[in-house]
Amino acid sequence: MATFILQRLSQALFVLLAAALASFVLLRYVGDPVNNMVGQAASLAEREAMRQALGLDQPVILQFAEFLRDAATGDLGVSYRFGIPVSKLLMERLPATLELSVCAMLIATLLGVPLGVWTALHRGNVVSHILLAASLIGVALPTFLIGIVLILVFSVWLGWLPSFGRGTTVALGHSWTTGLLTVSGLKALVLPSLTLGLFQMTLIMRLVRAEMLEVLRTDYIKFARARGLPEATINYDHALRNTLIPVITVIGLQFGNIFAFSIVVETVFQWPGLGLLVIQSIQFADVPLLASYLVLIALGFALINLAVDLLYVAIDPRVRADTLLARTVS
Amino acid sequence: MHDFIRSPVALVAAASTLLIVAAAMGAGLIAPYDSNDPASANVIDARLPPGSSGMTGDYYLLGTDPQGRDMLSAILFGTRMSLMVGASSVLLAALIGIVLGLVCGYFRGLLDAVIMRIADVQLGFPAILIALLIDGITRTVVDRATHDRLAIPVLVVAIAASFWVQYARTVRGLVLVERGKEYVLAAMVTGVSPLRIIASHIRPNVMGSVLVIATINLALAILTEATLSFLGVGVPPTQPSLGSLVRIGNEFLFSGDWWISIGPGAMLVALCLSVNLLADWLRDALNPRLSNG
Numbered sequence: 001m002a003t004f005i006l007q008r009l010s011q012a013l014f015v016l017l018a019a020a021l022a023s024f025v026l027l028r029y030v031g032d033p034v035n036n037m038v039g040q041a042a043s044l045a046e047r048e049a050m051r052q053a054l055g056l057d058q059p060v061i062l063q064f065a066e067f068l069r070d071a072a073t074g075d076l077g078v079s080y081r082f083g084i085p086v087s088k089l090l091m092e093r094l095p096a097t098l099e100l101s102v103c104a105m106l107i108a109t110l111l112g113v114p115l116g117v118w119t120a121l122h123r124g125n126v127v128s129h130i131l132l133a134a135s136l137i138g139v140a141l142p143t144f145l146i147g148i149v150l151i152l153v154f155s156v157w158l159g160w161l162p163s164f165g166r167g168t169t170v171a172l173g174h175s176w177t178t179g180l181l182t183v184s185g186l187k188a189l190v191l192p193s194l195t196l197g198l199f200q201m202t203l204i205m206r207l208v209r210a211e212m213l214e215v216l217r218t219d220y221i222k223f224a225r226a227r228g229l230p231e232a233t234i235n236y237d238h239a240l241r242n243t244l245i246p247v248i249t250v251i252g253l254q255f256g257n258i259f260a261f262s263i264v265v266e267t268v269f270q271w272p273g274l275g276l277l278v279i280q281s282i283q284f285a286d287v288p289l290l291a292s293y294l295v296l297i298a299l300g301f302a303l304i305n306l307a308v309d310l311l312y313v314a315i316d317p318r319v320r321a322d323t324l325l326a327r328t329v330s
Numbered sequence: 331m332h333d334f335i336r337s338p339v340a341l342v343a344a345a346s347t348l349l350i351v352a353a354a355m356g357a358g359l360i361a362p363y364d365s366n367d368p369a370s371a372n373v374i375d376a377r378l379p380p381g382s383s384g385m386t387g388d389y390y391l392l393g394t395d396p397q398g399r400d401m402l403s404a405i406l407f408g409t410r411m412s413l414m415v416g417a418s419s420v421l422l423a424a425l426i427g428i429v430l431g432l433v434c435g436y437f438r439g440l441l442d443a444v445i446m447r448i449a450d451v452q453l454g455f456p457a458i459l460i461a462l463l464i465d466g467i468t469r470t471v472v473d474r475a476t477h478d479r480l481a482i483p484v485l486v487v488a489i490a491a492s493f494w495v496q497y498a499r500t501v502r503g504l505v506l507v508e509r510g511k512e513y514v515l516a517a518m519v520t521g522v523s524p525l526r527i528i529a530s531h532i533r534p535n536v537m538g539s540v541l542v543i544a545t546i547n548l549a550l551a552i553l554t555e556a557t558l559s560f561l562g563v564g565v566p567p568t569q570p571s572l573g574s575l576v577r578i579g580n581e582f583l584f585s586g587d588w589w590i591s592i593g594p595g596a597m598l599v600a601l602c603l604s605v606n607l608l609a610d611w612l613r614d615a616l617n618p619r620l621s622n623g
Binding site for chain 1: 459462463466470549560561573580591598603
């Protein structure tokens with residue numbers, strides 16, 4: 001168990017270090033940092049002074065160490081485009097992305113699990129065939145197209161829901177803004193989170209269905225039936241409970257995908273989150289912002305993957321850590 | 331072949347895939363207008379709905395875009411671009427993956443450990459994010475003119491770099507099995523060079539699985555290209571691809587001009603769905619063991 005956690009921790013650290021190195025190389029070698037900071041008219045002496053002030057005359061290894069120390073304390077440099085510290089920009093945008101991602105995951109889970117159970121229990125049913133066919137198409141539907149169709153139907157044609165922005169937001173504490181407490185904020189959240197959650201929903205639905213069918217065939221379910229237990233107890237208490245382990249793992253892993261596709265959804269709906277920021281920073285060649293995003297993403301994914309691994313061990317007593325270890329090494 | 335004829339889904343999927351591929355490859359012949367020729371765009375006829383006739387008597391079956399380009403032609407040329415980018419990146423990813431997988435599986439050792447660790451780490455990240463970052467970072471590194479020239483090769487490399495892992499892992503696993511079999515051992519003791527064993531003894535036996543992964547990946551690669559182009563970091567807007575066409579249409583959605591984005595979007599879905607169904611069938615038919623790569 002300890003080896004497993006240590007191995008996973010070292011892997012996470014390795015990822016972070018690699019991302020930090022990539023981000024450092026970007027910052028240091030894309031364009032001349034001095035040129036980016038001094039004016040056109042700066043003299044050679046002024047440039048040299050700036051170079052020394054920034055520590056660019058130091059050996060590269062020392063510069064990297066300096067960069068790591070700064071990054072660890074939250075100093076990620078100044079955005080070329082906005083002229084304010086990158087860490088401040090990222091923190092401003094983080095709540096919007098997190099709210100969107102969590103809502104999308106909730107929609108996917110709260111719809112996907114019941115639909116999966118229902119289609120497993122009513123296998124021959126016409127509706128469940130239709131649902132399954134629809135979920136097949138759902139896999140081939142690109143996220144941005146779902147968003148566009150939803151905007152077209154619900155915003156342009158019906159005019160029911162807003163198609164861009166977060167609506168009115170309320171400040172919680174000094175750094176968090178939320179759109180969950182106002183009517184316009186909630187209305188603005190509906191289409192983006194539906195768009196983002198739809199693919200995950202079809203995935204969860206198919207997974208729950210497959211797992212349920214598997215479990216319903218086992219002996220202990222047949223035995224429970226033979227004992228005359230109520231159908232609901234068998235289906236939900238005995239069967240569903242045993243399908244949840246893989247489902248929870250997949251939900252955890254899919255969180256990474258949700259985060260990635262939030263970039264697409266934020267672009268379609270002009271949602272003021274991290275994804276929109278990073279797409280714009282690519283178009284404006286805002287290197288410090290891009291470099292910091294790289295580190296932030298690596299940190300986020302390292303944490304998600306670690307959490308999923310630990311969760312997997314924690315909730316399934318059958319999975320011993322050494323078998324997990326064997327699986328990842330081989 | 332017998333199974334193939336008995337599966338109506340596979341037949342329909344194969345037929346529609348063939349139809350789309352043929353239409354895209356023959357875009358130069360069957361498209362009413364040449365979308366790559368700026369002179370074919372007629373600004374007076376901009377944003378006409380499907381089935382309209384233009385000022386100079388042109389007929390636009392699927393309407394026109396904001397520059398007055400015929401949508402039907404743009405979709406055909408766009409499909410060709412999407413297919414080409416998708417197929418090239420799948421080929422490149424397969425090539426990288428097969429070579430690394432063969433070498434790692436056969437020689438093991440430090441190289442194997444390092445490459446497989448990188449593969450493990452990369453598997454934790456969504457492919458689309460990796461492609462986006464590679465493409466986005468290249469975009470900031472080189473200047474605009476160079477980038478426009480290199481946009482498509484860069485895109486292909488970015489997508490390939492995010493898909494190679496699956497091939498490498500599968501091929502490596504298969505090589506580990508093949509390596510212990512008599513025919514390989516016999517080749518070893520008779521002094522056949524390792525490169526020859528890898529290339530002409532082991533490789534033919536892993537290609538079936540590679541083909542299955544490649545068809546599954548084709549739809550994914552096309553979707554990735556479309557998504558990146560939609561985000562504005564893929565194919566440059568001057569050359570139509572399905573994603574960049576949807577992007578153009580997105581800007582005119584609020585004027586009610588739905589056909590500019592829905593046409594290419596529908597084509598994208600039809601293409602991906604057909605390829606996906608075909609890949610599913612191929613997977614079951616060729617290799618029942620390989621369910622999830």
